[in-house]
Structure formats: structure tokens, C-alpha cells
Amino acid sequence: MQEDFKKYQAQTTPYPLGLEVDYAKGSYIYTTDGQAHLDFVAGVSACGLGHSNPKIITAIKNQLDRYMHVMVYGEYVQTPAVAYTKLLAENLPEPLTKTYLVNSGTEAVDAAMKLARRATGRQEIIAAKNCYHGNSFGALSLMDYEERIAPFRPLIPEIHHITYNQLDDLAEITEKTAAVILETIQGGAGFILPQNDYLKKVKTRCEAVGALLILDEIQPGFGRTGKLFSFEYYDLVPDILVIGKAMASGLPIGGFVASSALMDQLSDHPKMSHITTFGGNPVIASAALATLQELTSGTLIAEALEKEKLFRNLLQHKLIKEVRGKGLMLGVICENAEIANQVVLEAKARNLILFWLLYEKKAIRISPPLTISKAEIEKGCRVIIEILDKMESRIKADC
Ligand SMILES: Cc1ncc(COP(=O)(O)O)c(C=O)c1O
Structure with a gap:
């Protein structure tokens, strides 16, 4: 599939993320290798009610x-x-x-x-x-x-x-x-x-x-x-x-x-x-x-603001300058573009889906389904903080 994807399907960049999707449900995308990926992007804000909402x-x-x-x-x-x-x-x-x-x-x-x-x-x-x-x-x-x-x-x-x-x-x-x-x-x-x-x-x-x-x-x-x-x-x-x-x-x-x-x-x-x-x-x-x-x-729309608070509480780190946006349309602004890029890529390796923004290269996109649970927010944010902790240690070691 990966080969055919590159050979037959026109690409938007030379470096697509390339997850090979099997099915998706709720806040997770499941790949053909049996892995579950927690989705903090929701098809770039398109899947507000989660994947495969019944x-x-x-x-x-x-x-x-x-x-x-x-x-x-x-x-x-x-x-x-x-x-x-x-x-x-x-x-x-x-x-x-x-x-x-x-x-x-x-x-x-x-x-x-x-x-x-x-x-x-x-x-x-x-x-x-x-x-x-x-x-x-x-x-x-x-x-x-x-x-x-x-x-x-x-x-x-x-x-x-x-x-x-x-x-x-x-x-x-x-x-x-x-x-x-x-x-x-x-x-x-x-x-x-x-x-x-x-x-x-x-x-x-x-x-x-x-x-x-x-x-x-x-x-x-x-x-x-x-x-x-x-x-x-x-x-x-x-x-x-x-x-x-x-x-x-x-x-x-x-x-x-x-x-x-x-x-x-x-x-x-x-x-x-x-x-x-x-x-x-x-x-x-x-x-x-x-x-x-x-x-x-329902109450999903109002809950977006509570979930925003939770994200803001959890996403505090020396390498994060600011969290911008409103509700569940959040941009985590990092110290520099390299950090943002590395977080997106390392998160992918740890089964957390993040993405970039078009112009603001220091930003990490967070736009999960509105249906995401608090436990899922905590799980994903823990991954981001752990990645940032490791980066901070690496930066300190390099100095
Ligand atoms: C603010 C805004 N306007 C327009 C568009 C274009 O929408 P579409 O990709 O469905 O053509 C997008 C897509 O990302 C968007 O974010």
C-alpha cells in the first residue's frame, strides 16, 4: 500500500505522514499494523463528533x-x-x-x-x-x-x-x-x-x-x-x-x-x-x-471550553511559549519551529496524532474531536510533555 500510495496517488508534499489507516472510531485512528493512534487533529477540524459516530x-x-x-x-x-x-x-x-x-x-x-x-x-x-x-x-x-x-x-x-x-x-x-x-x-x-x-x-x-x-x-x-x-x-x-x-x-x-x-x-x-x-x-x-x-x-459545545481549560492546565512547559486559540482550536506555540516539528514527528512515533499550521511554523495544531474525553486529553498531553522534557534535557546536555 505504501508503495502504491506514492506511485498512484498524487502527493501534496514529499513527506506525507503516511499512516496506513484500517478504521477509525471515537478519538482513535487504527492502522493496519494493529496500532491505535490518539487523534488530536480530527481530520484537520473536520471530524467534530469523533470518528464513525454512530x-x-x-x-x-x-x-x-x-x-x-x-x-x-x-x-x-x-x-x-x-x-x-x-x-x-x-x-x-x-x-x-x-x-x-x-x-x-x-x-x-x-x-x-x-x-x-x-x-x-x-x-x-x-x-x-x-x-x-x-x-x-x-x-x-x-x-x-x-x-x-x-x-x-x-x-x-x-x-x-x-x-x-x-x-x-x-x-x-x-x-x-x-x-x-x-x-x-x-x-x-x-x-x-x-x-x-x-x-x-x-x-x-x-x-x-x-x-x-x-x-x-x-x-x-x-x-x-x-x-x-x-x-x-x-x-x-x-x-x-x-x-x-x-x-x-x-x-x-x-x-x-x-x-x-x-x-x-x-x-x-x-x-x-x-x-x-x-x-x-x-x-x-x-x-x-x-x-x-x-x-x-447536547452539551458538547459548552464542554469545548472546559476541555480547553484542561489542555491549558496540562500544556505548561519551559519549551512552550504560549497556547493560542479558543475552545478546541488550539495552537501550542513552541520556542522555535524545530521544536514544534520534532514534537509532531516524535508524537507520531508514540501514537499521538498532532499536526502543523500552514504559516506559523512554531505552532503545533491541537484540534481534537469535540467528543474527546478528559482521560484522552490527559493521555495525549502527557505524551507531549514527556517529549518536551526529553528535548529540554537534550538541549541542556548540548549546552
Ligand atoms: C479557514 C478556512 N477556509 C477555507 C478552507 C478551505 O476548505 P476546503 O479545504 O474544504 O476547501 C479551510 C481549510 O482548511 C480553512 O481552514
Whole structure:
């Protein structure tokens, strides 16, 4: 399998982690060599309800027995997508009532950018430095990371950048701006939280100049930060909300939500302004519905904050400078990038799954399933601390 993996399946890096997966359950991924790996990453925040959650599996199986795909998005009335978008609207503030379901986060971002241009008749889109919104051309064009974008030029025009949390930059949002797009919590940049009413001030500036605010909740959304959506902490409502990742507990999906008045513009001039074959797929929408029902009926979301406290208590070490983030979206910032890298690799050898962040190389990603138990958190953190203790001894011995 390892050989065929490299030979036939296109790689994203020359050094994939390469765990050979047999099955996954709860907080563990089981490999074909019989080992159990404690998962502190959850498919990069996509498996909020843990692996193979029985409620999600039942919902998927029930739908499989009825129908899988009958028509392209939006033509037929299909109960799973309708029930899902209704329940989502019931859990969002006005005027976020209408959802367009697509296949991935990056597609949702592209479609939200199209909606903003269509609705305002303007072209300029403002994004934040060090943002990450996905890898299709629209989302990629929002990046300012030269190494990642240079080979793919020309990107889409009229994209400008401001510095996240920098109030002076808000003057750059003007009557020419169609939309400002921001991650509610910056992920790849190092789990940076908005400070000093930043998002509210961006929204106020957008309103003053007639621009739309798009918030990307693809990573923090669906309970990860202790609220269903993390913008709820910051006393504002975006014009367009972009969602994905944990939405269907590990099946591919994305979506964007806006007011009816905004969203209806995508169905005319031109008709079918954004179309997709599989968006709203009934099997995936059933998984999304079961996910949202589970999140909104239980205590998992509130527990994310208690679990955050436990992580913060346990992850104290001389080689850890800071733990950033909110809820179960945590970045452990190490003394340097080499330490972070070694911890991820040594943890893998000790059956604990950790991961890196895209830009902040000193960070170790911790984004476990929301269903992780306290005992599992303690077990994983013990491994991290033991690895760091050994490193500290090695560093001392070298001095
Ligand atoms: C904040 C954010 N936006 C967009 C995306 C892109 O989503 P997808 O990988 O589903 O296209 C991601 C994925 O990591 C993300 O974290």
C-alpha cells in the first residue's frame, strides 16, 4: 500500500505522514499494523463528533436506502437539504436565513466572492495578510503568501490586503470595496483571535461604505470554539457566512449563508449564477443534519471550553511559549519551529496524532474531536510533555 500510495496517488508534499489507516472510531485512528493512534487533529477540524459516530452513520445509512443523487443542486425538493438549511437558519441570527450548499470550503469561498461582486456591482475584495481560505483560484487569490501563489499567477485581480487586528488599515475599505473577507479566528496564521472589537469595527466600516463582510467560519464553526459559530463572541453578524469542514462530520461539504435578499441574486442575472452537480447531496446533507442536531441538542459545545481549560492546565512547559486559540482550536506555540516539528514527528512515533499550521511554523495544531474525553486529553498531553522534557534535557546536555 505504501508503495502504491506514492506511485498512484498524487502527493501534496514529499513527506506525507503516511499512516496506513484500517478504521477509525471515537478519538482513535487504527492502522493496519494493529496500532491505535490518539487523534488530536480530527481530520484537520473536520471530524467534530469523533470518528464513525454512530448517529451520523445511522443517518447516512438511512438516506442511502432511499436515494443518493437525483438531480443537480437546487432543482428538486430533497428533504435532507431542506431540513438541514432550515435547522441551520433556526440556529443563526437574522438575517442569515438562506444557505447555498456546495462541495468544499474553497468552493463556498469562491461563491461568496461571486455573490459579493454580483450584489454590490463592485470588484475589489479585501482579505487579511496571512489568511487561508482554500486553494481554488478565487480563494487562492486571497492569499498574500508569495511562495504559495507565485507559480500560479495570474490570479484574479482586485484583491487587496489589510493586516488582521490592525484598526488603522480599516481606512482601506472604501466605496470601491465589494467585500472584506476574514477568518473569524485566523487559522494558518497561528490561531489568532480578533482583538479590541476588531470584527465589529470592520463591520461598521463596511456598512459605512456599502461593502459586505464575509466571515469564514470553515474551521472554527460547528462548536469548535465553544459556540456554534465563533462570530457569536464578537457581537456582530456577517453579511455572508462561509462554512464547511466539520459540517457533515467528515463528509465533503461547504456552504455559504446570507439574507434572502442577497442570496436570491444568485438565481437571476444571470440565472444559475453559481451551479454545482453535487452541492446539497442528500447523503451528505443527512450527515450534516444529524451533526447539527447532535451539536444543538447536547452539551458538547459548552464542554469545548472546559476541555480547553484542561489542555491549558496540562500544556505548561519551559519549551512552550504560549497556547493560542479558543475552545478546541488550539495552537501550542513552541520556542522555535524545530521544536514544534520534532514534537509532531516524535508524537507520531508514540501514537499521538498532532499536526502543523500552514504559516506559523512554531505552532503545533491541537484540534481534537469535540467528543474527546478528559482521560484522552490527559493521555495525549502527557505524551507531549514527556517529549518536551526529553528535548529540554537534550538541549541542556548540548549546552
Ligand atoms: C479557514 C478556512 N477556509 C477555507 C478552507 C478551505 O476548505 P476546503 O479545504 O474544504 O476547501 C479551510 C481549510 O482548511 C480553512 O481552514
